[in-house]
Amino acid sequence: MKKIKCECGHINPEGTVLCEACGKPIEENQHIDGNDKSKLLNMRYDGSARRSLTYNRSIIDKIWSFFSSVKVGVWLIVITLVASSLGTIFPQEMYIPAEAENRNPAFFYEDWYGLLGKIYYQLGFHELYSSWWYMILISLIGISLVICSIDRVVPLHRALKMQKPKRHETFLNRQRLFSGSKNVSSKEKQQLIENLKKQRYKVRNEDGHILAEKGRFSRWGPYVNHIGLIIILIAALLRMTPLLFLDEYVWVREGQQIVIPGTDGEYYIENKEFILEAYDDNDERFKDAIARMGGNVASNYQTNLIIYKNVDASIPGAEPKLEKVVEDKVFMNNPLKFDGYTLYQSGYQQNEFSTMSFIIHETDDPEEKAIDTFTVDLSEPETEYELDSGFRVVIDKYYPDYVLEDGEPRSETKFPRNPAYVFFIYPPNSKSPEISFIGIGKNIDATGENKYKLGISDFEMHDVSGMTLRRDYTLPLFGLGAFIFMIGVVQGMYWQHRRIWIHPKENEMLLAAHTNKNWYGIKKDIEKIISGTNIEMVVDQQELNELDKKQGG
Amino acid sequence: MNNLVNISSTMLYTAFALYSIATIIFGVSIKDKNKQKKKGKTGTIAISLTIIGLIAQLAYFITRWIASGHAPVGNMFEFMTFLGMSLVLAFIIIYFIYRLNILGLFALPIALIIIAYASMFPTEISPLVPSLQSPWLYIHVTTVSLSQGILGVSFVAGLIYLIRQIDQTKRSKKNVWLELVLFFMIACIGFILSTVTFNILDYKSTFEYPSGNRTLTVEYTLPAIAGPQEGVLITEDAQDAWFEAPGWLQGRNAAKKFNTLIWSFGTGLILYGLIRLILRKRIGAAIQPLLKNIKPDLVDEITYRAVAIGFPVFTLGGLIFASIWAQIAWDRFWGWDPKEVWALVTWFFYAAFLHLRLSRGWHGEKSSWLAVGGFAIIMFNLIVVNLVIAGLHSYA
Ligand code: HEM
Numbered sequence: 026m027k028k029i030k031c032e033c034g035h036i037n038p039e040g041t042v043l044c045e046a047c048g049k050p051i052e053e054n055q056h057i058d059g060n061d062k063s064k065l066l067n068m069r070y071d072g073s074a075r076r077s078l079t080y081n082r083s084i085i086d087k088i089w090s091f092f093s094s095v096k097v098g099v100w101l102i103v104i105t106l107v108a109s110s111l112g113t114i115f116p117q118e119m120y121i122p123a124e125a126e127n128r129n130p131a132f133f134y135e136d137w138y139g140l141l142g143k144i145y146y147q148l149g150f151h152e153l154y155s156s157w158w159y160m161i162l163i164s165l166i167g168i169s170l171v172i173c174s175i176d177r178v179v180p181l182h183r184a185l186k187m188q189k190p191k192r193h194e195t196f197l198n199r200q201r202l203f204s205g206s207k208n209v210s211s212k213e214k215q216q217l218i219e220n221l222k223k224q225r226y227k228v229r230n231e232d233g234h235i236l237a238e239k240g241r242f243s244r245w246g247p248y249v250n251h252i253g254l255i256i257i258l259i260a261a262l263l264r265m266t267p268l269l270f271l272d273e274y275v276w277v278r279e280g281q282q283i284v285i286p287g288t289d290g291e292y293y294i295e296n297k298e299f300i301l302e303a304y305d306d307n308d309e310r311f312k313d314a315i316a317r318m319g320g321n322v323a324s325n326y327q328t329n330l331i332i333y334k335n336v337d338a339s340i341p342g343a344e345p346k347l348e349k350v351v352e353d354k355v356f357m358n359n360p361l362k363f364d365g366y367t368l369y370q371s372g373y374q375q376n377e378f379s380t381m382s383f384i385i386h387e388t389d390d391p392e393e394k395a396i397d398t399f400t401v402d403l404s405e406p407e408t409e410y411e412l413d414s415g416f417r418v419v420i421d422k423y424y425p426d427y428v429l430e431d432g433e434p435r436s437e438t439k440f441p442r443n444p445a446y447v448f449f450i451y452p453p454n455s456k457s458p459e460i461s462f463i464g465i466g467k468n469i470d471a472t473g474e475n476k477y478k479l480g481i482s483d484f485e486m487h488d489v490s491g492m493t494l495r496r497d498y499t500l501p502l503f504g505l506g507a508f509i510f511m512i513g514v515v516q517g518m519y520w521q522h523r524r525i526w527i528h529p530k531e532n533e534m535l536l537a538a539h540t541n542k543n544w545y546g547i548k549k550d551i552e553k554i555i556s557g558t559n560i561e562m563v564v565d566q567q568e569l570n571e572l573d574k575k576q577g578g
Numbered sequence: 579m580n581n582l583v584n585i586s587s588t589m590l591y592t593a594f595a596l597y598s599i600a601t602i603i604f605g606v607s608i609k610d611k612n613k614q615k616k617k618g619k620t621g622t623i624a625i626s627l628t629i630i631g632l633i634a635q636l637a638y639f640i641t642r643w644i645a646s647g648h649a650p651v652g653n654m655f656e657f658m659t660f661l662g663m664s665l666v667l668a669f670i671i672i673y674f675i676y677r678l679n680i681l682g683l684f685a686l687p688i689a690l691i692i693i694a695y696a697s698m699f700p701t702e703i704s705p706l707v708p709s710l711q712s713p714w715l716y717i718h719v720t721t722v723s724l725s726q727g728i729l730g731v732s733f734v735a736g737l738i739y740l741i742r743q744i745d746q747t748k749r750s751k752k753n754v755w756l757e758l759v760l761f762f763m764i765a766c767i768g769f770i771l772s773t774v775t776f777n778i779l780d781y782k783s784t785f786e787y788p789s790g791n792r793t794l795t796v797e798y799t800l801p802a803i804a805g806p807q808e809g810v811l812i813t814e815d816a817q818d819a820w821f822e823a824p825g826w827l828q829g830r831n832a833a834k835k836f837n838t839l840i841w842s843f844g845t846g847l848i849l850y851g852l853i854r855l856i857l858r859k860r861i862g863a864a865i866q867p868l869l870k871n872i873k874p875d876l877v878d879e880i881t882y883r884a885v886a887i888g889f890p891v892f893t894l895g896g897l898i899f900a901s902i903w904a905q906i907a908w909d910r911f912w913g914w915d916p917k918e919v920w921a922l923v924t925w926f927f928y929a930a931f932l933h934l935r936l937s938r939g940w941h942g943e944k945s946s947w948l949a950v951g952g953f954a955i956i957m958f959n960l961i962v963v964n965l966v967i968a969g970l971h972s973y974a
Contacts, residue, residue: 069936099933102930110919112919113916311646311704314703314705323707324705324706324711358711358906503901514890519887542883545676545879567875568873
């Protein structure tokens, strides 16, 4: 590798812009950081040699340079930003509102939003955030993060370690904050050093040249936060594997005990009771608001439940042997944790029918005296009921959640919310059935010639709880990433790396200062440091520059 | 109990009045400064009044908390007033770092507009629905709001920079955009004015309109310019709609919101026209001379510094606390709900801002435009996403 020797004797790696030790600009490399076109030196990475700007031969060099460019990084962020916002124009597939007539995305978007909706759907924007191209954008940001960080952190670290208090004169007078003071006594200089220390600067002295520095660790902030981001991206990647992330949903009726899906038959849930509470409409505090909202504002959704573990789950075919694990209440904002799983109250359905009882009576009996009765268990309806009186009833069709759509009967869901049936009734010793259609508020005799009629005599109802089961081993990783990110940003944003150089000349003392941000703060520091001495306050050469420009143009 | 609620709203009025007076005194201090030395007394008086105002608003917040039993950040009114308070707090913090009076002259009116805007929403104490019943509600909302206040200060500084620096001698794309930004603020005032006026007149009209196979009603509190699709006016003596709101506007009461928007912009335009008539020049051009003693470099630094301070707070409140809460309440820490997506968009935007600041060409004017854009995104998320693209987080 080609090395560059500076006049101070320090050997710099190829591509160095400012000598790592004394800061003197290395002539042939000034174009790299744009120093050739400006009075002030670009101090971003202390003029260190970055791979991306030094080599540009092989294809790998080119890819490296591409991804390490902040410009490319910003473009990636901006493109992702715009893409993300596009996905909120219309709802994502999972947020298609419940009141939509048809929730199939192929219909829904065109139906509700017309042509735009159709285009939205055809472009795949209804599931934008899991589309391949969105994933690629995120991965590109990840790659860019890694490469640009490596590209800068190593040389920057090297340059900050190598820096010497003794700096070349041009390094000082091309800093943004600079002053030269005549007739500074050694007592004043001593005072200055005292003041620097009082401001908590670390002071290094080399032949009367001084480097005072504080907050260097804040320079590592961006790299720390980028590491945090990378951890988060890795966690997101891992989350796509079922091994580390489990997501199941189960509907469980009051009184029901069923296996929880996704647990390999190991865990059972029993719903003891579902509770829905509402605010009191007359509550002193809230009554105005409740009245405006139309009353009946829910205050609590809760399921009281028991979790069991099947201790024989590993023996195939064995009868489940259940042991109680925990009995608890689960409500919004209060999920239940057990054995690495988390169970959430996610949904509910009130007033489902559990059983429905019918009587058979003669059609023209005004008193509707029951000849016989039977009960249908709606969780497991039988197809055929043999009654003591000799009647036989067959359920020809069963609609758990009956609706009439375009004249066709249909079940909206598979849950018994509005049950309706087509019954075949075989009177004793008869081979040909009478056909009845019956549901809530409906009792239709298809032929008009039925001798027997059915009536609903009784029913029982229950509530159903919708529970989500989660097991997410990636959460700690997300947490770690977020934590590291926060440390990194705070470190980089709430502290600054401030440096002040002093360069004694024969009868002049040069003072220059640099900070990576908060110039106002460092100027205040300098004001305090030079107070009580003859030393000139630094001049902000960037402000002057702007003034020049203004007056010139 | 009722007593407490009364104290609470009195405190809010007090804060409002104090901020208003402080604004005027900040204005005076700018004029003063042109003549006198740097540290004028007026500035001190103004900032003291601001601090007392903030204390009054804190008293509003605490008494309302006690009265309702939950932190008052649960609906649009409460959230927006809190945002106003955050902006004032952030301004005070930044003021004590940079001691720049002009910031007050811009930050306080914006806080005032936000608080007045908030009061246009139903202000009764309302109960919390189950998904909001968590301490994470206030941990999350207060940090987000605080960060938005800080980022709001960067908007204020950016705006000052632009008004100070943009050439007003002739009409250009830049000063038209700047006028547009100012117009948006005036449109907010337009919204407030028209709402208050028709509130005092107690104006109400009800429409019936079909939705699917049901008939819904909607109550307008501003005279209907745009009515609901196929809507029928059922209130007597009320003004019927001039036209129907376009059909692609979806969601509950979309037509009513559209109507409100027309009123806001309409009133805003009239106001803007009047101001222009009085000033006889662009508003930007009229304010510019006030700012000639301000150092643009310092203002630019404040723009950037406020983002640097606000960005970590936003990350913490808007993304991290939000995720923790979502994990507890909705069983997923991230669900691509519109509100979440826009928080992410905001975050990306300010990340882009910070990265652009790394290169030389993006200081000054470009940074200021970005600060204005960032705050526009925040407001978009608060207002449009809350009221129009309502998702899980809907306050409306
Ligand atoms: C959403 C993704 C990203 C976030 C949230 C993020 C965040 C940050 C933050 C907060 C800083 C500190 C800025 C400052 O101190 O003013 C920073 C610095 C930086 N970022 Fe990123 N970043 C992201 C993506 C990227 C990407 C894709 C690149 C690749 C080009 C990149 C390159 C840099 C560089 C070069 C620095 C400056 C380092 C220094 O000053 O020493 N960042 N980033």
